[in-house]
Amino acid sequence: MPTIKDRDRQVIWHPYTAMKAWPEAIAIVKGEGIYLTDENGNRYLDAIASWWVNLHGHAHPYIAQRVSEQIAALEHCMFAGFTHEPAVRLAERLLEILPGNFQKIFYSDNGSTAVEVALKMALQYWSNKGIKKNKLLALQNAYHGDTFGAMAVSGRSVFTEAFTDFLFEVDFIPFPGKQDSSYSLATLERLLQNGDVAAFIVEPLIQGSAGMLMFDADTLELYFRLCRKYGTLIIADEVMTGFGRTGPLFACNYIQTTPDIMCLSKGLTGGALPMGITAATRDIFDAFYDDDKMKMLYHGHSYTANPTICAAALASLDLLLQDSCTQNRKRIINAHAAFAASVAHHPLVNDIRQTGTIIALEIATETPAYHTTLRDVMYRFFLSKNIIMRPLGNIIYILPPYCISDEELQYIYSAIKELLGSL
Numbered sequence: 001m002p003t004i005k006d007r008d009r010q011v012i013w014h015p016y017t018a019m020k021a022w023p024e025a026i027a028i029v030k031g032e033g034i035y036l037t038d039e040n041g042n043r044y045l046d047a048i049a050s051w052w053v054n055l056h057g058h059a060h061p062y063i064a065q066r067v068s069e070q071i072a073a074l075e076h077c078m079f080a081g082f083t084h085e086p087a088v089r090l091a092e093r094l095l096e097i098l099p100g101n102f103q104k105i106f107y108s109d110n111g112s113t114a115v116e117v118a119l120k121m122a123l124q125y126w127s128n129k130g131i132k133k134n135k136l137l138a139l140q141n142a143y144h145g146d147t148f149g150a151m152a153v154s155g156r157s158v159f160t161e162a163f164t165d166f167l168f169e170v171d172f173i174p175f176p177g178k179q180d181s182s183y184s185l186a187t188l189e190r191l192l193q194n195g196d197v198a199a200f201i202v203e204p205l206i207q208g209s210a211g212m213l214m215f216d217a218d219t220l221e222l223y224f225r226l227c228r229k230y231g232t233l234i235i236a237d238e239v240m241t242g243f244g245r246t247g248p249l250f251a252c253n254y255i256q257t258t259p260d261i262m263c264l265s266k267g268l269t270g271g272a273l274p275m276g277i278t279a280a281t282r283d284i285f286d287a288f289y290d291d292d293k294m295k296m297l298y299h300g301h302s303y304t305a306n307p308t309i310c311a312a313a314l315a316s317l318d319l320l321l322q323d324s325c326t327q328n329r330k331r332i333i334n335a336h337a338a339f340a341a342s343v344a345h346h347p348l349v350n351d352i353r354q355t356g357t358i359i360a361l362e363i364a365t366e367t368p369a370y371h372t373t374l375r376d377v378m379y380r381f382f383l384s385k386n387i388i389m390r391p392l393g394n395i396i397y398i399l400p401p402y403c404i405s406d407e408e409l410q411y412i413y414s415a416i417k418e419l420l421g422s423l
């Protein structure tokens with residue numbers, strides 16, 4: 001009998017994979033808590049929450065139960081001209097906890113589509129008002145997704161190289177310095193002063209794909225205040241940071257000034273099913289609320305607000321808002337901090353940084369690029385320890401489901417120390 005892995009090689013094209021160099025995929029047959037089990041019975045500790053989506057552990061019985069109840073009652077129906085309880089309830093509950101004056105929830109399919117919708121909302125907002133503001137600003141190194149609009153507002157990198165000629169122009173603000181963000185702020189202000197900037201999009205506090213690059217909440221606050229001052233819309237892309245990753249429920253909880261538009265996905269369903277959300281304030285919505293049909297938002301997907309997925313998101317929210325989940329996040333934050341202190345002075349650690357439940361180590365190397373051999377060495381090292389870790393070039397990071405135990409965290413920390421000793 002051919003294995004799943006063998007059959008995969010015949011028919012599957014994997015994401016973000018150099019298929020020639022990396023022809024083999026590990027076939028996972030079961031998920032439980034922090035672990036994934038492959039077809040040969042090997043169990044792997046999921047240290048990066050399966051591309052940052054999983055919050056409460058794999059195949060969570062409560063989420064599974066709620067999903068199965070919903071799929072048996074109403075699996076799907078189109079969302080133009082129709083609605084349903086799970087979508088309405090999820091919107092009501094999210095609006096209660098989102099930081100800001102959000103009043104409307106727009107559903108889509110994933111993080112990239114949540115960003116596409118946000119960009120379209122921001123650009124059409126001004127065009128509906130008859131005001132010429134058609135520039136977009138973003139932060140250097142940003143990653144907002146893989147669709148064309150999302151790629152355009154992402155930093156130009158190996159991810160976007162083949163498509164450079166097809167991406168619309170965006171001005172990028174320098175990433176804030178560790179000690180001093182004044183140059184970054186001054187650049188933002190200079191560009192805003194032109195008066196033609198529709199929106200500034202930013203991953204608040206942490207740029208994930210760029211290598212878990214972190215900046216402080218004061219700088220984020222100042223970015224947002226400048227946008228307010230010059231009448232530019234603020235888009236907070238909380239696709240990665242949302243739902244507790246940075247400690248509080250959202251990274252924007254760290255600051256006072258609130259965004260006009262927010263993008264959510266990943267942890268939204270606890271990592272069970274794909275969904276994107278773009279939240280908008282009343283002011284944004286009102287610009288589309290008109291007798292003129294040309295002013296409506298021309299966007300929608302076949303599976304918009306799928307009720308089964310909404311049920312997963314509602315179940316995940318129940319778990320997220322329990323005290324035990326808050327306590328778990330605190331526990332992870334404290335454990336990370338103690339680990340950081342214990343390796344900070346290692347000669348191979350260029351930098352160690354933490355925001356909330358996310359910790360990243362930058363390993364000293366001559367070639368800190370996405371495709372370094374060091375990256376593959378580290379990836380294989382962790383796999384040999386039954387840990388799933390996908391280094392971003394020379395950067396390793398832990399972004400765990402919140403149900404990870406102290407012992408499991410210590411196991412990952414020890415493996416990292418062993419790696420440092422072996423390099």
Ligand SMILES: Cc1ncc(COP(=O)(O)O)c(C=O)c1O
Nearest residue numbers: 110111112143144145208239240
């Ligand atoms: C900040 C941010 N925005 C958008 C995306 C795109 O999300 P998706 O992969 O669901 O399209 C990602 C994915 O990593 C992300 O980290």
